[in-house]
Each structure stands twice: as C-alpha cells, then as structure tokens.
Amino acid sequence: MIAAFFIFGPIVLAVLLALFLRGENVVSKYSALVLFTGMFGFSISLLQKLPERGYLALGSFLEVSKFDFVLTLQVDMLSTIMLLLTSLLLILVTLSSWTMERQSLYFSLLIFFSGAIFGVFMSTNFLWFFIFWELTLIPMYFLVGVWGAQRRIYAAVKFFLYTHVASMFILLAFFLIYKESGLFDMSLVKEGMLLSPVLIWWLLFIGFAVKMPIFPFHTWLPDAHVEAPAPISVLLAGVLLKMGAYAMIRMVILMLPQTSQKYAWVLLLLGLVTLFYAAFMALYETHLKKMVAYSSISHMGLVVIALATLSYSGLSAALYEMIAHAFVIAPLFLIAGFFYHKTGSWQMQDMGGIMQKAPYISALFVIAGLGALGLPGTMGFIGELSVLLSSIKSFGLWMALVALASMLGAGYIIWTLRRVIYGEMSSVVAKTDFRMNRVEFFSLILFVFVIVFFGLFPNLLFEYINAAFMQFRSIGALQ
Amino acid sequence: MITPFYILLGFGLLSIVLHRTALLKPFALTAFGIAGSVSFMTASADLKLFEIIVSSVLFAFILHEQEDITITQTLFLGASSMLLLESDSILSFVIAFESLSLISVILVSYVKTKDEVEGAVKMFIASALATGFLFLGLTFYLMGGGELQEVLHPNATLFEMIGVFIMLLALFYKLTLVPFHGWAVDTYAKVSHTNAALLSGVAKTVAVVAVFKIFEPFLALHLSFAQPLFIIVALLTMTFGNFLALFRKNIAEILAYSSVAHAGYMALAFVAVSSSYAQDGILYMAIAYIFMQSAAFLILDTLKKSYAIVSLDDLHGFAQQNPLLGALLSIQLFSLAGIPLLAGFLAKAVIFYAVVDSGLWWVALIALLNSALSVAYYAIIVKSIYFEDLKVKKLSLSNRTTAFTAQLILVAGTIFFGIFAGVIL
Numbered sequence: 021m022i023a024a025f026f027i028f029g030p031i032v033l034a035v036l037l038a039l040f041l042r043g044e045n046v047v048s049k050y051s052a053l054v055l056f057t058g059m060f061g062f063s064i065s066l067l068q069k070l071p072e073r074g075y076l077a078l079g080s081f082l083e084v085s086k087f088d089f090v091l092t093l094q095v096d097m098l099s100t101i102m103l104l105l106t107s108l109l110l111i112l113v114t115l116s117s118w119t120m121e122r123q124s125l126y127f128s129l130l131i132f133f134s135g136a137i138f139g140v141f142m143s144t145n146f147l148w149f150f151i152f153w154e155l156t157l158i159p160m161y162f163l164v165g166v167w168g169a170q171r172r173i174y175a176a177v178k179f180f181l182y183t184h185v186a187s188m189f190i191l192l193a194f195f196l197i198y199k200e201s202g203l204f205d206m207s208l209v210k211e212g213m214l215l216s217p218v219l220i221w222w223l224l225f226i227g228f229a230v231k232m233p234i235f236p237f238h239t240w241l242p243d244a245h246v247e248a249p250a251p252i253s254v255l256l257a258g259v260l261l262k263m264g265a266y267a268m269i270r271m272v273i274l275m276l277p278q279t280s281q282k283y284a285w286v287l288l289l290l291g292l293v294t295l296f297y298a299a300f301m302a303l304y305e306t307h308l309k310k311m312v313a314y315s316s317i318s319h320m321g322l323v324v325i326a327l328a329t330l331s332y333s334g335l336s337a338a339l340y341e342m343i344a345h346a347f348v349i350a351p352l353f354l355i356a357g358f359f360y361h362k363t364g365s366w367q368m369q370d371m372g373g374i375m376q377k378a379p380y381i382s383a384l385f386v387i388a389g390l391g392a393l394g395l396p397g398t399m400g401f402i403g404e405l406s407v408l409l410s411s412i413k414s415f416g417l418w419m420a421l422v423a424l425a426s427m428l429g430a431g432y433i434i435w436t437l438r439r440v441i442y443g444e445m446s447s448v449v450a451k452t453d454f455r456m457n458r459v460e461f462f463s464l465i466l467f468v469f470v471i472v473f474f475g476l477f478p479n480l481l482f483e484y485i486n487a488a489f490m491q492f493r494s495i496g497a498l499q
Numbered sequence: 500m501i502t503p504f505y506i507l508l509g510f511g512l513l514s515i516v517l518h519r520t521a522l523l524k525p526f527a528l529t530a531f532g533i534a535g536s537v538s539f540m541t542a543s544a545d546l547k548l549f550e551i552i553v554s555s556v557l558f559a560f561i562l563h564e565q566e567d568i569t570i571t572q573t574l575f576l577g578a579s580s581m582l583l584l585e586s587d588s589i590l591s592f593v594i595a596f597e598s599l600s601l602i603s604v605i606l607v608s609y610v611k612t613k614d615e616v617e618g619a620v621k622m623f624i625a626s627a628l629a630t631g632f633l634f635l636g637l638t639f640y641l642m643g644g645g646e647l648q649e650v651l652h653p654n655a656t657l658f659e660m661i662g663v664f665i666m667l668l669a670l671f672y673k674l675t676l677v678p679f680h681g682w683a684v685d686t687y688a689k690v691s692h693t694n695a696a697l698l699s700g701v702a703k704t705v706a707v708v709a710v711f712k713i714f715e716p717f718l719a720l721h722l723s724f725a726q727p728l729f730i731i732v733a734l735l736t737m738t739f740g741n742f743l744a745l746f747r748k749n750i751a752e753i754l755a756y757s758s759v760a761h762a763g764y765m766a767l768a769f770v771a772v773s774s775s776y777a778q779d780g781i782l783y784m785a786i787a788y789i790f791m792q793s794a795a796f797l798i799l800d801t802l803k804k805s806y807a808i809v810s811l812d813d814l815h816g817f818a819q820q821n822p823l824l825g826a827l828l829s830i831q832l833f834s835l836a837g838i839p840l841l842a843g844f845l846a847k848a849v850i851f852y853a854v855v856d857s858g859l860w861w862v863a864l865i866a867l868l869n870s871a872l873s874v875a876y877y878a879i880i881v882k883s884i885y886f887e888d889l890k891v892k893k894l895s896l897s898n899r900t901t902a903f904t905a906q907l908i909l910v911a912g913t914i915f916f917g918i919f920a921g922v923i924l
Contacts, residue, residue, distance in 0.1 A: 031840075038826075086779060086924040087849075147848065151839035158838060161878070165886040173886045177878055184874050188867035191848070195855040195863065219860075 023078035023093045023142055026062055027152075030055060030135030034128045034159075041124035048127035052114050055131060059138065060107040066100050067484070073491045075207055078142065088204040092145045097488035098339070099141045102266050105343055106141065109258045109350070110134050115463035116354050117251040126167065133159040133255070140263055144207045146194040153267075154187055156260065160252070168247040169360075175247035182240035186230035190267075193223035211276050221279040224272050225286075231264025232320050235294040245313035246366075250357025253309070257316045257353065258346035265323055265342050269335060273327060274492055280330055287328035288415070292422075295321030299428040303435070307366045308359065311436055312352045315392055318429065319345040319403075325422060326407040329414035332493045337406035339485045340478070344391075344399035347474075351388035351467040354460075355381060359440070362452050368436065373445030378454035382441045384464050391471045393433040394426050398475040502541060503534040503550060503581040511574035518567045524901075527570050531558040531577065538581070546584050548923065549708060549782060553580055555908065556701060556789050562905035563797050564693055568609055576602045576697060580705040584712075590647040592713050593637060596706065600626045600673065603702050607690045618689030622698075625682035629672035636665030651717035660724070663717060667728075670710050674703065675762045677736040684743075687755035692800035695751065699758040700793030704785045707765050711781045719772040729769040730862055737763030737869045744876045748810045750802075753876055754795055757835060760873055761788055764850060767866060771853035780850035783923050786916055787842035791834040794909035798828045801902055811880065816889025825884045827906050834913045836877040837870050842916035849924070 033055070037048050070076050075094035082091045095103070110130070120126050136159070139152030157180055165176035197220060198204050201213035211217055230237040245253045273280050280287075298318035305311040319341065326338035358381070359374070360366055375382040391398035394405075404426055411419040474481050492498045510530035517523040535554035542550045557577050564570055579602055583595035604626050607619040641647065643658025652659055668679070675683035687695045718725035740760030747753045765788075768781035801824065802808040808817070818825035834841035847870055854863040916923065 039823075082919065082921060084921045084924045086776070087852075087920075089920060089924070151844070154839045154844075158833070161881075162885065165882065173882055176886065177875070177882060180878055181871070181875055185868065185871040188864075188871045191851075192855070192860065192864050192867055195852050196860060198852070199855050 021079055022062070023095075024081055024091070026059055027093075027135050027139040027142065030131045030138070034132035034135070037131065038125060038128040041128070043122065043124060045124045048124045048131075049114070049118070052127040052131050052134075053111065056107055056110040056114060056134060059134060060104070060111060063100060063103040063107050066095055066103065070095070070097055070100060073494070075144070087147075088145075088198065088202070089147050090145055090204075091143060091148045092205060092207075093142045094144045094207055095142055096491070097484060098266070098270065101339065101343075101484055101488060102141045102262065103138065105262065105346060106137055106259050107134075109254065109346060112350070112463050112466055113251045113254050113258075115466075116254070116460050117249070118459040118463075119457045120167070120249070120251070122166070126163070129159040129163050133163075137259055137263070141266065144205055146197065146204045146206060149206070150187070150191055150194060153190070153263070154184070156263070157183060160256070160260065163252045163255075164244060164248045167249040167252065169249075170247070171243070172247045175243040179240050179244040183230060186227045186237070188227075189223040190227035193220045193227065196220050196223070206271060206275060209275060211278055214276075217276055217279045218282075221272065221276050221283065224276075225268075225283075228264045228268040228272065229290070232261055232268065232324065233264070233294075233317065234290045234320070234324055235297050235317075238294070238298075238317055241317060242310055242313045245316065245353075246307070246309045250354045250361075253313075253353040253357065254350040257349045261316070261320060262342050262346060265320070265327075265338070268327060269338070273330060273335070274498075277330070277498075284328050284330055287324055291321050291324030291328055293321075294318070294324060295422070295425045296428070297321075299425050299432065303428060303432040305432075306368050308368055308371070308436070308440065309353070309356045309366055311368075311432060312349065312356050315352075315429065315432065316345070316349045318425065319349070319392075321425075322404065322407045322422070325411050325419075329410050330498070331410060331414055332489050332498045333406075334410040334414060335489045335498065336482065336485050337403070337410045339488065340399075340481060341403035341407055343481065344403035344471075344474075347467055347470045348388055348391040348398070348400050351384055351464050351471075352392060354464060354467075355385045355388070358456065358460075362454055363448050365448060368439045370446060370448045371440045372443040372449060373441075374449055374454070375441045376445055377449055377452070381454060381456060381461070381464070384468050385441060386437060387468050388471065389433045389437055391475070393430040396475075397472065399471050399478075400475070402475060402478040500541065501537060502585065503538045503554070504578050504585065506530065506534050506537055507574050507578035507581060511571055511578055514571045514574055518571070523567055523570055524561060527561045527574055528558060530574055531555070531561065534577065534581070542585070545778075545782075546708070546712075549786060550581060550584055552786055552789060552912070553577070553584075553701065553705060555912070556793055559905040559908040560693070560696065560701075560793065560797070562901045562908075563800070566609070566693075569606070569693065572602060572606050572609075573697065576606065576702065580701065583705055583709045586709060586713070588648045588650060589637070589640070589645065589713070592709065593633065596633070596673075596709070597630060599702060599706065600630065603698055606697060607686065607694055611691075614689040615691060618686040621682040622686040622690075625672055625679075625686075629669045632669035632672070633666055636662045636667075636669060638662070639665060651714060653717065653720050660721075663714075664724075667714070670706075671732065673706050674710065674765070675736075675759050676732050676766055677739045677759070677763075680736065680739070680759045680762070683759060684752065684755045687758055688749065688752040692751060692796045692803060695755070696793045696796035696800070699755070700789055700796060703758070703762070704789045704792075707762075708781060708785045711768060711778070714769075715772055715778070718769060722773055725772060726770060726859075729766055730859070733763050733766035733770055734862065734865055734869075735763075736760070736766060737866060739763075741869050741873045741876075744873070747876075748812070750799060750809070750811060750814065750880065751796075753880065754792070754799065757873065757876070758792060760869070761792070761835075764847060764866065764870070767850050767854050767862070770859065770862060771850075771857040774853045774856040776849060776853035776856050779924055780846075780853040783842075783849045783916075783920075784846040786923060787834065787846035787913070790909050790912035790916070791831045791841075791843055794831045794906060794913065795828065795835065797902070797905060797909070798824065798831065802828075811883050814880065814883040815887035817884045819889045824906075827910055829881045829884060830910055831913060832877040832880055834917065836874045838874075840914070840917050842913045845917055845920050
C-alpha cells in the first residue's frame with residue numbers, strides 16, 4: 021500500500037500544487053524536498069526488507085478481469101538500487117534548482133516526475149511499466165519547453181516525439197509477449213514461452229536504445245540536454261537514460277538471454293561506435309554543454325559494452341558505471357549551466373581563467389571533470405576499469421581498445437579545463453560576478469563528495485550491485 | 500416497456516413548449532438524468548455502460564449549450580442514439596441509423612454564417628448519398644434472401660455479399676473512413692463547434708458501436724472478405740488523417756482531421772473481428788473518444804466565443820491568461836494523443852492489442868507509429884498554450900460556470916477511464 025502511495029501520492033500532490041499555488045510560492049519547493057527525502061527513506065527501508073532471491077511483493081492494485089492488467093508492485097535488488105539512485109538525485113536536483121524561476125509549477129512537475137519514475141522501477145506489469153514509462157515524458161516535455169534555453173521549443177517537441185515513437189516499438193513487443201505467453205508480468209515471463217523471441221528482442225532493443233541512447237538513435241539527446249535547464253539535464257542524464265539502461269538489463273538481457281547471446285555482437289558493435297563517436301564529437305565541440313552531453317553519451321557507450329558481455333561481472337560493471345555516470349555528469353551539467361547563466365555564452369572561447377574569479381566552483385568542476393576522464397580515486401575510474409576488465413574477460417585482449425576511449429576522454433576534458441577554467445582571463449569572465457546561491461553550492465559539494473567517496477570505497481556499492489545480479493547467476497541466467 | 504428512447508423522445512417533444520424560458524435547460528438535464536438511470540436498470544448488459552455514458556456526455560453538453568433549438572435537437576439526437584444502440588435487427592438498425600443522420604442534418608441546418616452553410620450542405624449531400632447506398636445495399640441483401648427482421652445472415656449468397664459490401668460503403672461515409680472522409684473534415688471544421696462536438700464526438704461514436712454490433716457476427720464468418728478490406732481502409736484513414744492534420748493552422752481543422760484518424764483506429768476493431776478483444780476494444784475506444792472529442796470541441800467553442808481564438812497563433816501563451824482552461828484542453832489533447840493515465844491510451848492499447856491478438860502485428864505496428872506521429876500535432880497545440888509568449892492580451896467576454904462544470908464532467912471521464920480499466924473490461 022505504501023508503495024502505491026509513493027507513486028500516486030506525488031502525482032496527486034503535483035496536480036494539487038499546480039492548481040492552488042501561483043508564481044514563486046516556496047511551499048512547493050519544501051514539499052518537494054520533504055517528499056523526495058521520504059522516498060529516499062522508503063527506498064532504504066526496502067533495502068532492509070529485500071529477500072535474498074527474487075522479488076519483494078509490495079501489493080497489487082486495479083485488477084482487470086479480461087486482461088492480465090494489474091498494477092503489480094514488486095522490487096528486487098536491481099530496482100531498489102535504481103530507486104535509491106533516483107531519489108537521491110531528485111533530492112540533489114531540488115537543492116540545485118533552489119533559485120529557479122516560476123517555482124510552484126517547476127517543483128510540481130518535478131514531483132509529478134518522481135511519482136512516475138517510481139512507478140517505472142516498481143511495477144513489474146508490462147502495461148503499467150509502459151504507462152509510467154510514457155508518463156515521465158509529460159513533466160519532462162514541460163520542464164524543457166518552459167524553462168529551457170533559446171531553442172527549447174524545438175528541443176522539447178523533438179525529445180517528446182522521438183522517444184514516444186520509440187516507445188511504440190516497446191508497446192508492440194509487450195503485446196506480442198502477452199499474445200504468446202498470456203502473461204503481462206516481467207517477473208514471470210521466460211524466453212522459452214515465446215514463439216518469436218527474435219522479433220520481440222529487436223523491438224525492445226530499438227525502443228530502449230533510443231532512451232539510453234545508443235548510436236544511431238541518440239540524436240534527440242544533444243538537443244534536449246543542451247536546451248534543458250541545468251538541473252533538468254541532470255535528471256535526463258541521471259534518471260531518464262538510466263531508465264533505458266535498467267529496462268535493457270531487465271527486459272532484454274535477463275528476460276531474453278538466448279536471443280541476447282545471438283545478438284551480443286550488435287550490442288558490442290553499437291556500444292563501441294557510441295563510445296568513440298561521442299568521444300570524438302566531444303573533442304570537436306566548442307559548445308560547453310554540448311561537450312558535456314557528448315561525454316555523457318560516450319559514457320553510456322561504456323555501459324552498452326559492459327552489457328554486451330552478458331556476464332555477471334559485466335552487468336555489475338554496467339550498473340556501477342551507470343551510477344558513476346549519474347554523479348559525475350551532474351556537477352558538469354550544473355556548473356556548465358551556471359557559467360552560461362552568468363556569462364551569457366555557451367562558447368568556450370568566451371570563457372577562460374574562471375579559476376581566478378571563482379576558485380571554489382572551478383575546483384568542483386575540475387574534480388568532476390577528472391571523474392569523467394577516469395582518474396583513480398573517483399567513481400569514474402572504478403567504472404571504466406570494471407567495464408574494461410569484464411569486457412576483456414569476455415571478448416579477449418583486443419577490448420583494450422576501450423582504454424583508448426579513456427584517453428580520448430582525458431583529451432577532451434583536459435582541453436576543456438584548459439580553455440574554460442585555466443588560461444588567460446577573458447574579457448567576459450572579467451566583468452562577470454560568479455556568486456552562487458549557497459544551497460545550490462552545497463548540492464554541488466554533495467555531488468563531488470559522492471564521486472570521491474565511492475571512488476575510494478567502491479566496495480560499499482559493489483556489495484549491493486553484486487547482490488543484485490548474484491541471484492540471476494545462481495539460477496543460470498548469467499555466466 | 501419504458502426505454503431511454505421513449506423518455507428522450509417524450510422530453511424532446513415536450514421541450515418545444517419550454518423554449519425561451521429558463522426552464523428548458525433544467526428540463527433537458529432531467530431528461531438525460533432519467534435516461535441514464537433507466538439505461539442502468541433496463542439496458543442489455545454489454546451496452547449498459549455505454550448508454551449511461553452517452554447520457555452523461557449529452558448531459559454535460561446541455562450544460563454547455565446556450566441555443567434553445569440545439570437543446571431540443573440534442574434530446575432527439577439522444578433518443579435516436581439510444582434507438583440505434585438497442586437495435587437488434589437489420590430493419591430497426593436502418594431506421595435508427597437514418598433517423599440519427601436526419602437529426603444530424605437538421606442540427607447543422609441551423610446556420611448563421613457562410614462557413615456553416617458550406618459545412619451543412621456538404622453534410623447533407625454526403626448523408627443523402629450514404630442513404631442511397633445503404634438502401635441499394637439493403638435491396639441486394641433482401642434479393643439474396645436476407646430477412647429484414649433478423650440480424651445479418653451468416654450463410655451468405657453472392658447477392659447478400661454484394662449487398663453487405665454496398666451497405667458497408669454507405670457506412671464508411673458515416674464513419675468518415677477514407678476515401679469517403681472529404682465531407683467530414685469540412686463539416687466538422689466549419690459548422691459551429693458545439694455541433695461539431697455532437698457530430699464527431701457523439702453521433703459518430705454511437706454509429707460505430709452500433710455498426711460493429713450488427714456487422715460483427717457476419718464479418719467474423721467472412722474473414723477473407725472483411726480483413727483485407729478493413730486493413731486497407733483503416734490504415735489509409737489513420738495515415739491520411741494524421742498527415743493532413745500536421746499541416747493545419749486552424750485548431751478546428753486539426754481536430755477534424757484527428758477525428759478522421761480516430762475513425763481509422765476504430766476501424767481496426769473490424770480488422771480484428773476474429774479476436775475476442777475486438778468488442779472490448781471498440782467499446783473502450785468509443786467511451787474514451789466520446790469524452791475527449793466532445794470536450795475538446797466544447798473547449799474550442801469557449802475559446803472562440805470568449806477569447807476569439809481560432810488558429811494556433813491566437814492560442815500563444817493562453818496558459819498565462821486562463822491556466823485552468825489551458826490545462827483542461829491539454830489533458831484532452833494528450834488523451835487524444837494516447838498518453839497514459841488518460842482514457843485515450845487504454846482505448847488504443849486494447850484495440851491495438853486486439854489486432855495483435857488476431858495475428859496481424861504489422862498492422863498494429865503501422866497503427867502504433869501513426870499514433871506516435873499524431874502526437875506531433877497535439878504536442879504543437881500544447882506547445883502554443885504553454886511555451887509561447889502571450890502576445891496580445893485578450894479580454895474574456897463571459898465566464899460561464901455551467902460550461903466549466905460540463906468540462907469537469909468530461910475531464911473526470913477521461914481520467915477515470917484512463918486508470919480504472921476494470922469498469923469496462
């Protein structure tokens with residue numbers, strides 16, 4: 021019951037707040053903070069209750085007699101980790117949008133989003149999963165369209181359409197699964213029950229690949245990321261992309277293991293292309309936020325390569341890299357957005373020497389950047405290393421190629437730092453006032469703290485990540 | 500036996516006495532209240548819910564409507580809708596169907612502007628043609644040995660098949676399926692928006708449900724005849740409607756094309772007659788559609804009358820002026836687009852699943868992609884409401900609470916049937 025409350029409660033609350041609050045009412049901000057903290061606490065309490073194997077049932081609602089269409093709420097370790105990540109990010113995003121304009125509406129949409137995203141990670145019924153999956157688009161559409169930069173409208177409509185079209189493939193796959201197995205529950209469907217697993221695999225793969233995003237389905241992302249306000253870029257990268265990766269793990273790799281084995285080369289190939297293509301694009305980019313967006317895609321390429329191994333160690337590496345990516349990319353987006361807000365320019369040549377004007381913020385940017393290039397001692401290093409090791413284990417030594425992308429990453433990050441943070445102070449920077457709201461600064465420190473803390477003590481995280489996939493290994497679904 | 504048809508017919512005849520008095524509206528509201536409760540007690544199980552919903556949507560419509568004549572005609576339209584839904588033989592079907600089209604023609608003949616004349620004339624000609632075809636088909640059908648007082652014959656002779664085919668062509672006119680959709684777009688966009696709400700929201704939906712009820716047993720036995728015909732017609736209709744809607748600037752025209760596209764989705768139920776879910780699919784689609792399409796056109800009416808908004812450009816920044824109405828319109832549009840937690844999504848899901856269930860997954864894929872494409876023009880209307888800046892401040896002429904109550908009833912239906920599917924399925 022309480023689980024359903026954390027899905028529909030936020031949605032109802034968001035509608036009420038949007039109806040009754042106007043303009044800059046701070047109530048919405050604080051209710052968002054309290055709600056997300058409650059969600060985080062709820063996710064931690066789930067962690068305590070999880071059984072060693074299988075799902076923890078959290079109730080089922082809204083039954084339908086003619087279809088297997090029930091809101092079944094179940095969590096296992098994998099979804100609980102996603103819930104924890106999401107609720108923590110939501111808290112941090114709330115803090116970092118502390119001074120956002122038109123607050124009431126903004127935070128109402130954020131609250132709406134939180135309910136939908138909890139639904140995605142908790143419901144195991146395909147149709148309800150899809151309902152929540154699509155529902156996350158609505159708040160995102162408005163958040164990008166109303167609070168975004170100059171080309172916000174184009175970006176919002178493109179994001180909405182592109183991901184919606186992709187979702188149609190997912191829905192068709194779910195229908196086919198239901199027709200062939202008579203089940204609408206992802207915790208029960210097994211590959212053996214399906215008559216056309218190959219068709220279903222491709223439909224699901226394309227649908228989720230758009231969300232992740234995997235080359236060549238990534239073109240919505242640079243636009244959406246760049247035009248979205250900085251905290252929303254964090255949500256897009258930290259939650260929406262992770263939603264795609266989560267679905268890819270759960271419904272493609274774990275549910276259809278044999279077909280995935282057959283098409284692992286597709287995943288590997290596209291993962292490599294994504295990794296290198298995005299890295300080169302980032303190297304070429306002079307637009308600060310676009311650079312960060314491409315580096316984000318490049319990191320998702322690493323996740324795809326780790327998934328392609330279809331092994332226990334590979335999936336663990338992928339999940340760690342997903343979490344690392346969420347925390348590493350967030351401060352980069354936030355600070356890039358902050359620089360734009362202050363200087364009025366996205367171009368790197370307009371910046372330079374910010375370190376001399378704003379040493380603290382620049383230091384945070386540098387640490388996050390080093391996390392992105394995989395410096396030992398940060399989460400980025402552990403993520404890249406574990407992906408590299410697991411892929412070498414599965415595909416042989418030629419996968420050392422992946423390390424090459426790390427070098428490219430070092431290239432574009434350090435070159436960006438050179439152009440933006442260090443170097444001679446530009447005239448634009450000289451006349452800009454770089455003072456930041458304290459709460460927003462605090463959220464940045466928290467992000468950087470997480471990057472370093474779990475970089476130094478990855479075991480604390482791997483303990484849970486390994487537990488998430490151990491159960492699939494023991495039933496033979498994974499090598 | 501007292502049926503909703505007799506009640507609405509009686510109230511309709513009596514309502515003429517009450518014209519130009521304040522009593523007319525409460526009188527008509529009572530009529531639909533009673534009709535709804537009578538359907539609850541007497542109607543056959545599979546159509547009970549739908550009849551109640553038709554009554555409540557017409558109830559909301561009366562709340563919105565200001566013209567005395569239209570209120571009386573709405574009562575008659577409700578009466579013939581109920582008759583059509585309860586028809587159980589070819590004879591009663593044809594009579595009820597013709598009375599519904601007659602009422603529709605009379606409804607639009609109350610013209611005030613040149614545009615409305617154009618819409619009305621097109622509708623009249625299309626109706627006349629459709630009637631001709633329907634009777635031609637019926638003649639063939641009877642020649643082939645069909646009986647008037649029975650449902651469609653299962654063991655078809657050649658003449659019967661030809662008869663049914665011609666009758667279907669006539670019905671395609673009414674259901675605005677491509678290539679017989681031309682009149683509908685002009686009529687829906689040009690007649691007054693409240694009439695368009697009745698025609699495209701209520702009359703067409705009722706007709707689809709009734710046609711499905713009468714023709715389903717016959718078509719299910721002649722799949723090799725029905726499936727190819729309806730696959731072509733349905734896919735053409737939705738693709739045509741969606742593509743043409745993309746390039747319109749006038750909101751009423753967009754909704755008119757979207758109505759054509761939705762006729763295509765409904766035709767999918769005929770494609771899937773072999774599936775046991777087709778019946779649920781068309782019922783769900785009808786219920787969702789009657790709420791959202793009527794609501795969208797009624798809001799359009801308020802926009803036109805109170806804010807002089809006709810095209811997308813006029814709508815810019817509307818949310819800053821009237822956030823509540825903007826939100827209501829957005830919800831209905833998202834429902835039409837098939838966004839979850841709204842009735843439109845579940846309706847499409849059930850009907851598309853029925854298609855997959857009958858083994859035609861590629862038809863479902865084209866339909867799904869069509870539905871995704873349709874999001875473009877709905878999202879563009881929402882974009883105009885929320886993302887653009889308010890250019891000219893328009894003054895509201897009147898703010899009627901009854902019209903607002905009507906919207907609340909309709910939006911409640913859209914949201915309720917988007918979450919509680921168990922009521923229908």
